[in-house]
Amino acid sequence: MANEIDFFFFYGSTYSYLTVMRIDQIAAQSGVRVRWRPFNVRQIMTEQNNIPFRGKPVKMRYMWRDIERRAGRYGIPFLKEPPYPVDPENLANRVGVVAAEQGWCPAYTKATYREWFINGKAPGDPEHLPVILEGLKQNPNAIIEQANGQATRDKYDAETESARCLGIFGPPTFVVGREIFWGDDRLEDALDWSRKR
Amino acid sequence: MANEIDFFFFYGSTYSYLTVMRIDQIAAQSGVRVRWRPFNVRQIMTEQNNIPFRGKPVKMRYMWRDIERRAGRYGIPFLKEPPYPVDPENLANRVGVVAAEQGWCPAYTKATYREWFINGKAPGDPEHLPVILEGLKQNPNAIIEQANGQATRDKYDAETESARCLGIFGPPTFVVGREIFWGDDRLEDALDWSRKR
Numbered sequence: 374m375a376n377e378i379d380f381f382f383f384y385g386s387t388y389s390y391l392t393v394m395r396i397d398q399i400a401a402q403s404g405v406r407v408r409w410r411p412f413n414v415r416q417i418m419t420e421q422n423n424i425p426f427r428g429k430p431v432k433m434r435y436m437w438r439d440i441e442r443r444a445g446r447y448g449i450p451f452l453k454e455p456p457y458p459v460d461p462e463n464l465a466n467r468v469g470v471v472a473a474e475q476g477w478c479p480a481y482t483k484a485t486y487r488e489w490f491i492n493g494k495a496p497g498d499p500e501h502l503p504v505i506l507e508g509l510k511q512n513p514n515a516i517i518e519q520a521n522g523q524a525t526r527d528k529y530d531a532e533t534e535s536a537r538c539l540g541i542f543g544p545p546t547f548v549v550g551r552e553i554f555w556g557d558d559r560l561e562d563a564l565d566w567s568r569k570r
Numbered sequence: 571m572a573n574e575i576d577f578f579f580f581y582g583s584t585y586s587y588l589t590v591m592r593i594d595q596i597a598a599q600s601g602v603r604v605r606w607r608p609f610n611v612r613q614i615m616t617e618q619n620n621i622p623f624r625g626k627p628v629k630m631r632y633m634w635r636d637i638e639r640r641a642g643r644y645g646i647p648f649l650k651e652p653p654y655p656v657d658p659e660n661l662a663n664r665v666g667v668v669a670a671e672q673g674w675c676p677a678y679t680k681a682t683y684r685e686w687f688i689n690g691k692a693p694g695d696p697e698h699l700p701v702i703l704e705g706l707k708q709n710p711n712a713i714i715e716q717a718n719g720q721a722t723r724d725k726y727d728a729e730t731e732s733a734r735c736l737g738i739f740g741p742p743t744f745v746v747g748r749e750i751f752w753g754d755d756r757l758e759d760a761l762d763w764s765r766k767r
Binding site: 421422423428429431432434435442443446540542552553554555556558559562566 | 618619620625626628629631639640643737739740749750751753755756759763
């Protein structure tokens with residue numbers, strides 16, 4: 374059986390852009406399978422009073438510059454600072470939960486992040502989300518209705534609770550067994566760990 | 571002239587342990603000279619309401635585990651969680667300012683971090699600091715008197731102001747020209763940047 378890592382992330386996490394754009398390729402090179410798991414990190418961060426950027430302009434400025442430089446290292450496009458924060462209603466995230474259940478989460482997530490970082494369209498934007506879904510040959514009305522339904526909300530909460538139990542506090546986080554690795558810059562560590570097991 | 575990077579750090583920063591134990595070797599391999607610059611990041615973090623670990627037990631637990639794993643990657647010893655937080659009076663830091671002026675900062679810093687992480691002796695501990703200084707063939711009373719003097723306090727404040735002006739908000743930070751790189755995990759990026767210039 375192939376090694377597997379869980380990729381916990383949140384549509385709205387800036388650093389996750391780097392991971393979303395590179396994880397499939399690097400994991401495949403390592404022979405590792407990736408499970409894409411959207412969760413409500415905003416709720417966990419609020420519970421833990423973990424506020425990395427809001428009201429912290431110096432740290433925020435650094436974050437964008439750091440992402441720009443890291444994107445350059447990886448050959449990932451970075452044009453300018455995209456809108457932030459985004460997805461106030463967690464709609465992009467709940468669509469991600471549906472997509473994960475139906476097997477098209479990687480494509481949806483990459484499309485969402487490309488639109489966000491390259492075209493400046495915020496994840497979950499109710500005007501733009503249908504365009505993304507159509508691009509993936511999905512039925513926007515049906516998917517959005519499902520994303521707004523109770524079953525999806527419950528599943529999203531359950532994924533958040535799984536993350537909480539693992540000690541996850543920020544996105545992206547990679548899980549290998551009971552080990553968690555926080556940050557795009559720990560992806561290689563997580564893959565190495567998974568190969569060692 | 572050799573390329574140079576500035577290494578801003580704080581005796582009391584946990585992640586700086588990794589950098590302190592490896593920067594000389596990795597910078598030398600890159601042909602880069604390192605300027606060791608202790609500064610009062612605690613003051614800057616207080617100003618910016620940047621509280622990474624206090625009151626955040628989940629994140630704190632992860633931090634120790636992450637340092638342990640990273641130390642393993644680098645072949646740096648990690649036995650158990652050392653005392654934290656430390657150096658309430660900034661004494662270890664002001665001794666670091668004196669050491670930097672006199673050219674023995676790397677040796678003092680490595681000795682201080684080894685004692686902290688391996689023997690559990692907190693930086694700036696007034697009972698243990700003289701032992702460290704004696705081990706470096708320094709006169710403890712003279713050095714501590716100098717570290718407590720106004721000229722050293724002014725120099726420490728000036729270094730903190732330099733860091734503030736550069737947009738530094740956390741330790742360790744590496745500076746190459748006007749570019750700042752935050753975190754032990756950006757040391758390689760900083761060295762690469764310095765070679766590109």
